[in-house]
Amino acid sequence: MRKETRRFALGLAALALSAILAPEAMGDDPGAISIDRPWARATAPGAPNGAVFMTIVNRGAEDDRLIAADADVAKVIELHTHRMDGGVMRMRQVPEIPVAGGSSTNLAPGGYHVMLIGLNAPLTEGTSFSLALTLERAGAIRIEVPVAAPGAMAGPDAGAHSHPMGEQ
Amino acid sequence: MTGTSPGAGRSGAQRWAAYAAIAVLALVVAAAATRWIGLPAPPGLGTGSGQAEIGGPFTLIDHNGETVTDETFRGRILLVYFGYTYCPDICPTSLGAVADALDILGPAADAITPLFITVDPERDTPSRMKNYVTFFHPRLIGLTGTAPQTAAAISAYQVYAERVEESENETGFYLVDHSAFIYIMDRDGRFLGLFSHGTGPEAIAKRLRKIL
Numbered sequence: 593m594r595k596e597t598r599r600f601a602l603g604l605a606a607l608a609l610s611a612i613l614a615p616e617a618m619g620d621d622p623g624a625i626s627i628d629r630p631w632a633r634a635t636a637p638g639a640p641n642g643a644v645f646m647t648i649v650n651r652g653a654e655d656d657r658l659i660a661a662d663a664d665v666a667k668v669i670e671l672h673t674h675r676m677d678g679g680v681m682r683m684r685q686v687p688e689i690p691v692a693g694g695s696s697t698n699l700a701p702g703g704y705h706v707m708l709i710g711l712n713a714p715l716t717e718g719t720s721f722s723l724a725l726t727l728e729r730a731g732a733i734r735i736e737v738p739v740a741a742p743g744a745m746a747g748p749d750a751g752a753h754s755h756p757m758g759e760q
Numbered sequence: 761m762t763g764t765s766p767g768a769g770r771s772g773a774q775r776w777a778a779y780a781a782i783a784v785l786a787l788v789v790a791a792a793a794t795r796w797i798g799l800p801a802p803p804g805l806g807t808g809s810g811q812a813e814i815g816g817p818f819t820l821i822d823h824n825g826e827t828v829t830d831e832t833f834r835g836r837i838l839l840v841y842f843g844y845t846y847c848p849d850i851c852p853t854s855l856g857a858v859a860d861a862l863d864i865l866g867p868a869a870d871a872i873t874p875l876f877i878t879v880d881p882e883r884d885t886p887s888r889m890k891n892y893v894t895f896f897h898p899r900l901i902g903l904t905g906t907a908p909q910t911a912a913a914i915s916a917y918q919v920y921a922e923r924v925e926e927s928e929n930e931t932g933f934y935l936v937d938h939s940a941f942i943y944i945m946d947r948d949g950r951f952l953g954l955f956s957h958g959t960g961p962e963a964i965a966k967r968l969r970k971i972l
């Protein structure tokens with residue numbers, strides 16, 4: 593009982609603290625993070641999985657990290673990376689994708705990607721879909737992901753940009 | 761074990777027998793060590809001379825449901841890649857490079873047959889393979905089979921493939937770790953060389969042009 597009271601007090605304190613800190617974290621530099629050239633590859637009919645690539649640019653001084661992604665196009669969305677190990681490609685889920693302050697992180701074929709597991713329909717070249725990203729500091733960013741050719745190594749539109757739009 | 765009567769002291773003969781046994785054991789260990797050292801280096805690192813050849817006999821089922829063997833493709837230059845249709849990035853990168861290389865070569869590529877052999881026969885049915893490979897190039901041939909059949913092909917090509925149990929999630933999804941080399945086989949089914957993952961279509965086409 594005492595333990596629970598303490599936990600409750602701690603929770604309340606954390607809540608109060610986050611209420612104080614959150615506007616600072618969000619409002620201080622809302623444009624610190626932008627997403628450059630997001631894209632996905634077209635998927636074969638019946639192929640259940642896809643991958644989304646992009647460059648996450650952090651113009652702010654503080655480190656940030658991509659911690660979640662969500663989209664309607666697939667049943668499960670995970671953050672993944674690849675590790676090359678003596679010619680063997682090992683794909684693994686990661687809890688986060690870091691973007692250091694003043695730098696950028698590439699999500700590209702053979703490395704980091706947003707993995708779309710259990711596509712509801714094939715991704716068709718020339719179309720696009722909406723993807724919601726959650727960064728620890730910058731918060732929610734919604735982007736539109738254009739679909740490129742099946743074996744493409746880069747996105748169809750090098751000029752596409754997106755900006756944080758806040759929680760939606 | 762040796763049948764000596766209990767209580768008997770160690771005779772000279774017994775001691776010699778023990779030395780001999782130790783010597784034989786040492787020889788066996790040395791031979792085994794030599795054999796390990798002599799095993800083929802990981803593909804892409806080894807020179808290939810005097811080592812176990814990559815490739816060999818296989819019996820598989822093509823994406824139209826027909827049984828094929830290595831003999832089916834004699835007289836053809838083969839590009840052999842192992843992967844699976846649930847693979848969202850590595851396999852599309854490789855198959856996309858192969859498809860683009862074939863297009864760069866144009867009619868010269870007619871002597872080449874590109875094969876995509878699954879490391880995931882449980883999920884990759886012939887029809888699933890057909891949908892997948894023809895999406896990348898109309899000339900790509902997808903091969904699947906029973907688990908022992910694909911395992912034999914994987915072994916013949918010295919490919920590493922292993923299901924990742926920890927990747928399984930509530931949708932029944934799982935990943936398969938696999939080697940990502942594209943093997944070149946000559947018209948007699950012999951190993952000619954390989955491309956490591958990420959080799960671009962221009963580089964693939966350039967090397968193939970020398971072989972054709």
Ligand SMILES: [Cu+2]
Binds near residue numbers: 643683684
């Ligand atoms: Cu992945």
